[in-house]
Amino acid sequence: MRLAAWCGRWTPWTALDPVGLGGEPDGILLDITGCAHLFGGEAALLSEMRRRFAGFGFTARIAIASTPGAAWALARFGNEENCVLPEGGEVEALRLLPVAALRLRRDQVDGLIRLGLKRVGDLYGRPRAPLTARFGAELSRRLDEALGAAPESISPARPPVPFRASLAFAEGLTRQAHILEAVTRIAGDLCTVLAQERKGARRMMLQLFRMDGEVTRLRAGTGAATHDAAHLARIFNEKLARLGDDFDPGFGIEAIELSCLAADPLEPAQGDLEGGEDHEAELEKFVDRVSNRFGAERLLRLAPCASHIPERTVVPVPALRGVTPAMRGWRTYMDEYRASFLGGSLPRPLRLLPAPEPVEAVAEVPEGPPLLFRWRRIAHRVARAEGPERIVPEWWRSGGQRTRDYYHVEDSDGRRFWLYRDGLYRNDNEGPRWFLHGIFE
Amino acid sequence: MDRRALITDLKSRIAGGGEAPSSGVIPLGVEAACVLPGGGLRKGALHEVAAAAYRDMGAATGFAAALASAAMRHSARPLLWCEAARPPFDMGRLYGPGLAAFGLDPARLVIALPPSDTDCLWIMEEALRARAFAAVIGEVDGRSAALTLSATRRLQLAAEETGTPALIFTGHGKAAASVAVTRWHVAAAKSEVRAGVETDEGLPGSPRWYVTLVRSRGGQPGVWLTAWNGEAVIFSFAPPQDESGPAFAAQEHGTLPPFMQAG
Numbered sequence: 001m002r003l004a005a006w007c008g009r010w011t012p013w014t015a016l017d018p019v020g021l022g023g024e025p026d027g028i029l030l031d032i033t034g035c036a037h038l039f040g041g042e043a044a045l046l047s048e049m050r051r052r053f054a055g056f057g058f059t060a061r062i063a064i065a066s067t068p069g070a071a072w073a074l075a076r077f078g079n080e081e082n083c084v085l086p087e088g089g090e091v092e093a094l095r096l097l098p099v100a101a102l103r104l105r106r107d108q109v110d111g112l113i114r115l116g117l118k119r120v121g122d123l124y125g126r127p128r129a130p131l132t133a134r135f136g137a138e139l140s141r142r143l144d145e146a147l148g149a150a151p152e153s154i155s156p157a158r159p160p161v162p163f164r165a166s167l168a169f170a171e172g173l174t175r176q177a178h179i180l181e182a183v184t185r186i187a188g189d190l191c192t193v194l195a196q197e198r199k200g201a202r203r204m205m206l207q208l209f210r211m212d213g214e215v216t217r218l219r220a221g222t223g224a225a226t227h228d229a230a231h232l233a234r235i236f237n238e239k240l241a242r243l244g245d246d247f248d249p250g251f252g253i254e255a256i257e258l259s260c261l262a263a264d265p266l267e268p269a270q271g272d273l274e275g276g277e278d279h280e281a282e283l284e285k286f287v288d289r290v291s292n293r294f295g296a297e298r299l300l301r302l303a304p305c306a307s308h309i310p311e312r313t314v315v316p317v318p319a320l321r322g323v324t325p326a327m328r329g330w331r332t333y334m335d336e337y338r339a340s341f342l343g344g345s346l347p348r349p350l351r352l353l354p355a356p357e358p359v360e361a362v363a364e365v366p367e368g369p370p371l372l373f374r375w376r377r378i379a380h381r382v383a384r385a386e387g388p389e390r391i392v393p394e395w396w397r398s399g400g401q402r403t404r405d406y407y408h409v410e411d412s413d414g415r416r417f418w419l420y421r422d423g424l425y426r427n428d429n430e431g432p433r434w435f436l437h438g439i440f441e
Numbered sequence: 442m443d444r445r446a447l448i449t450d451l452k453s454r455i456a457g458g459g460e461a462p463s464s465g466v467i468p469l470g471v472e473a474a475c476v477l478p479g480g481g482l483r484k485g486a487l488h489e490v491a492a493a494a495y496r497d498m499g500a501a502t503g504f505a506a507a508l509a510s511a512a513m514r515h516s517a518r519p520l521l522w523c524e525a526a527r528p529p530f531d532m533g534r535l536y537g538p539g540l541a542a543f544g545l546d547p548a549r550l551v552i553a554l555p556p557s558d559t560d561c562l563w564i565m566e567e568a569l570r571a572r573a574f575a576a577v578i579g580e581v582d583g584r585s586a587a588l589t590l591s592a593t594r595r596l597q598l599a600a601e602e603t604g605t606p607a608l609i610f611t612g613h614g615k616a617a618a619s620v621a622v623t624r625w626h627v628a629a630a631k632s633e634v635r636a637g638v639e640t641d642e643g644l645p646g647s648p649r650w651y652v653t654l655v656r657s658r659g660g661q662p663g664v665w666l667t668a669w670n671g672e673a674v675i676f677s678f679a680p681p682q683d684e685s686g687p688a689f690a691a692q693e694h695g696t697l698p699p700f701m702q703a704g
């Protein structure tokens with residue numbers, strides 16, 4: 001699989017060969033349509049491949065043909081001289097090869113040999129019906145696929161990419177500064193193509209091919225489609241810089257490739273009169289950079305959520321997703337919030353603890369606010385209190401939550417807290433427990 | 442309306458829009474305008490807010506949020522708040538409904554969770570240079586090794602270049618040397634008793650803080666009892682009514698400001 005990925009240097013369409021000679025996959029399929037000329041033609045590409053594999057100590061058997069079936073057969077049974085097969089030459093080239101070259105099961109091959117059909121050429125022009133009856137439809141299909149009479153597609157190891165740019169180097173790059181420079185250059189190439197198509201990149205992948213065959217992959221996303229080369233280069237340069245010592249160029253990076261995995265149509269930006277677009281665009285770039293450097297979950301916006309349970313009233317949303325309709329809901333939230341208490345106010349703390357913390361509290365009357373409480377080893381004497389505000393658990397959720405009575409209390413120094421009594425008073429001796437849930441300004 | 446309320450009202454009205462201080466500052470009200478150079482909090486500058494004690498972290502959060510709201514009032518841009526979420530900033534995470542009740546629109550808030558103090562300073566500088574924010578707040582412990590003099594100088598330069606106010610919330614206690622233009626220490630104060638309540642105890646009212654301007658480059662230090670009106674986005678600064686409140690003011694300074702000595 002890693003070798004198949006490494007072959008991505010020649011073409012994006014690489015896959016593990018699903019069929020092998022002994023039944024197990026033993027090869028790699030590359031669709032080099034439209035790629036060979038980049039390496040000086042098919043013959044040059046082939047010798048380049050041989051040289052590279054020899055460099056790893058592999059002896060590779062490689063063949064190029066118009067159909068995967070013919071290439072499969074030639075790679076395994078052909079000789080090295082005629083392994084680049086011109087289009088239309090399949091019938092002649094396969095005529096003398098053994099029937100095992102047709103990607104058949106062992107029992108099918110044995111059966112054919114017992115009938116005296118030893119070579120692929122022996123099957124040419126034979127009536128299909130008796131063969132199909134004896135060996136199944138697979139035989140005919142494999143024959144047609146190899147000869148180009150039936151279509152066959154390679155399912156690539158990775159989905160094809162709509163846009164990509166790559167750069168290869170005669171000498172491996174080892175200095176980080178040089179790699180960064182190269183990334184900037186191919187970002188420019190990619191963005192030129194994107195700009196021509198009026199597309200903007202949303203998700204990208206940078207691949208760094210090391211001399212020794214390792215491939216480093218870096219992925220990045222943007223909040224809004226962009227074809228700003230400087231911006232894309234900066235995102236990846238920061239990602240690389242962030243890798244720091246973890247990034248090991250080995251003996252050098254010999255090729256890099258930047259592919260755009262997802263692109264959106266990009267409308268020409270229209271700035272408004274006050275330059276409002278300007279800071280929106282700057283904000284998007286900032287969000288892209290920070291989210292890609294530290295992870296999308298480290299740059300957030302808040303969205304209101306329809307729940308009365310305090311910890312569920314707000315949901316953090318990665319800022320990379322842009323301003324969602326839910327975030328615009330704060331206006332409605334605030335209106336409803338005011339209306340829900342008949343013009344009064346429902347106190348809500350500025351900071352909410354990730355989990356309510358238990359406090360020791362003493363209350364004057366069972367159903368009243370606390371008089372004294374101790375939180376994080378500090379005792380607070382309650383001077384003023386407001387409440388209770390009863391929040392009932394949502395019955396459609398399981399989880400054994402109890403009714404909470406919230407109090408907004410102020411201690412003798414003016415510090416203000418949001419406390420609640422967990423559960424209702426009952427006749428048993430077990431007193432209710434108190435929790436501190438938030439801090440007011 | 443009694444005389445005192447009338448005067449406060451008039452003062453806040455003047456601060457609210459009647460008289461525009463210079464455009465490079467965030468107006469904080471008349472009382473603060475007297476001591477701050479330019480008549481308000483300088484926009485293109487680095488400021489520091491600290492709590493007087495760990496217990497006052499909530500009050501300091503409130504004061505920082507109030508300064509941010511004042512900065513956001515004359516801008517369409519959002520606010521960036523870099524949360525540390527580790528001690529001493531472990532008194533909970535910013536809560537949307539609470540911010541809404543405070544008068545800061547949560548829809549205009551972007552929260553960053555930098556993995557370290559160094560990253561926090563990096564994000565702050567990027568944000569300032571991006572010119573995309575009305576204000577940038579970062580929580581960095583004042584005793585952190587990352588908060589060096591040169592780190593604050595970088596932020597100050599970035600703020601100056603782009604005219605974006607930067608604010609470091611340094612937790613509590615003494616902060617390291619910094620080039621910040623102002624440094625504020627905040628302690629909780631008893632809230633205003635809400636009108637229309639019969640009981641002498643009363644209900645918690647709108648927030649008030651004892652605010653000490655410990656350092657002010659080109660201005661004078663001062664101590665105030667500050668009230669915040671979130672709906673109107675108005676600060677009112679008043680001399681403290683008694684000396685019992687900000688005990689830390691004297692320690693920081695050595696001497697008490699004139700009006701406190703008189704009292």
